[in-house]
Amino acid sequence: MASLSPSFFFLIFLLLLNTSNIASSTLPKFPAILVLGDSTVDTGNNNFISTPFKANHYPYGQEFPNHNPTGRFSDGRLVPDLLASGLGIKELVPPFLDPLLSDEELSTGVSFASAGSGFDDLTTLASRVIPLSQQLNYFKKYVKKLHRVVGEEEAKKIVSGALVLISAGTNDFLFNFYDLPTRRLQFDVTGYQDFLLQKFQDLIKELFDLGCHNFMVAGVPPFGCVPFQITAKFKNTSARTCIEEENKDAGGYNSKLTGIVKQLQESCRGSKIVYVNIYDPVMDMINQPQKYGFVETKKGCCGSGLVEVGPLCNRLTPPCANASEYLFWDTIHPGEVAYKHVTHHILDHMHMHFFQSTTTTSPPDNVN
Template sequence: MKKCILTMAPTLFFILLMQLIATTCNGVSPPKFSAVLIFGDSTVDTGNNNYIDTAFRANHTPYGQDFPDHIATGRFSNGKLVPDFLATKLGIKETAPPFLDPNLPDYELLTGVNFASAGSGYDELTTAATGAIPLSKQPQYLKSYIERLNIIVGEDKARSIINDSLVVISAGPNDFIFNFYDIPTRRLHFDTDAYQDFVQYRLQIFVQELYNLGCRTMIISGLPPIGCLPIQMSAKLKPPYLRTCLHHQNRDAQSYNQKLVNLLPQLQVSLPGTRLIYSDVYEPLNNLITNPQKYGFVETSIGCCGTGTVEAGGFCSPNTPVCANHSQYVFWDTIHPSETTYRYVAEYLENEILAQLSDIGSH
């Protein structure tokens, strides 16, 4: 095994350099991407909903308490999200800014932006209830982004940036929560199996649209253990001492994920030049929920904000008290994980996914 030994002052540059060398010494070179482009829902929205007419916003405290400078950016957590950690790990940028920010400078566009919208989903019916930007509309914003890139760097360079970007897609839970479980509108027309197929049909259309616009490497997230979200346990109106995960919803999520695992290789073959990578968010989150002490967590069934049973978005407000030990809670509000959880999920995904992409930019 190679040894990497350096001695010099521990500046920030040196620390980052050591991280890079350590990665290389382990035999895995980090993939090289020109930019990161994010699509999806509140799990990855870094603030786009601040600029649209929707009640689904997080641009107020106590959101952002542990973000740099304690800013409530619009992220539905107390700090950073998975795309932020991933962009940093890849050496692209520290955070992925929202594309709808009217003050977004040109230099930010060169390394990627975020198109996600909290409350979004693949099913058009999902955003009819939330007022969010549906997944189907997010490629239109990508078109606008490309037009701005064309002006800044020219069409050839813009095309290269898009082709060489890492695309992250995280959506799906809202479709099932809003349309199937809590408000069973779609259950009038679909059983579980058929609705899963419908959502993944919409997913295929979405990926095809991104492909047509030049995107080639895409990480596509499956579903988390939906039945373990505090809001889902609260929907069953059980007292605190009887709060347990809803196992049928978790089984549905696992079934959906297996279908997605089977679908992506077929979809990749139909889209020449693509790399479509499945992102397993179920397993890392389930690890924390079933073995919390192993990872330093104490509370898994309620959120840190307020009572932890119903508060999210506007109900997790500046007047809402929060738990004292943020890092010991798996969830920040009743739907969204805490920054500590997102950090763990990001590290899990880095280990699982980045090795599969290590050949990118290495030749």
């Protein structure tokens, strides 16, 4: 048998090296991640404001490193954490209001999000959490602080290159239209969708004017399947099923949102605005739970799984034995396992969107 020449092994080495480089470059590179929205992306800002909507107590965070409750409304990490880790930015995204926030953490990104918030300022009136309009003000303070830390030119590069993640809208519908019908005195559901989407457009335009160029915008999930909503609408707790009318409204909102994203992509030249379809992945987990290892999708893991959320999810309402088998951690928020599936879905698709040139006015990309 003929011996293999050294050049053969050298070619194999080059092939393996090239394959490794391709694998490492399949995801876009961002210097920072900046997050605005609600409890799905709030990494602890509510800890530092006067509101009952907090998750800085047991049993929240039981799957978090050192089992610490951090203010995240889940048993572990949220999508911003998992996304930042998957993109190689950092392992965890800190809350902007943390007084111990380091300069290094500041320069690689923070979350401005607040649990219970929405695009509509009225949504936060009773809860005293931070609406998106105020989060934008915090963003402006962040930019000024970043200028002092790294200098004006470097700050501009960080903001311009950062991935800006926005996730909001669900609380506006649940707590300002369905459960507490404040806005229903003023709007039908179509009108309220348009009202929220105008707020969203204004937010994107302001962030763009502040120098942001890479946006990832999450649609709303099938909020008619949230355990809290099911409990609120059904007197018979054993007959638990999704509220189809509310899911239909969620789908209608998302459909309009994709059109708005297209318009914004055309008007915000040089930007990249990607719509993220959250609805279908979550609905797939509900319809095919066994595919994801879930055994319960209509109740939360905390306590009875019917009403426990925030302050009602506590030491007197211990969690289920195996949270990984539950889609929802409490009666509103998914657990870390579900968030991991959503994040994998995002990462699997985002490279094909952000690798494309941002200097064209092509239609928006959708992470479906």
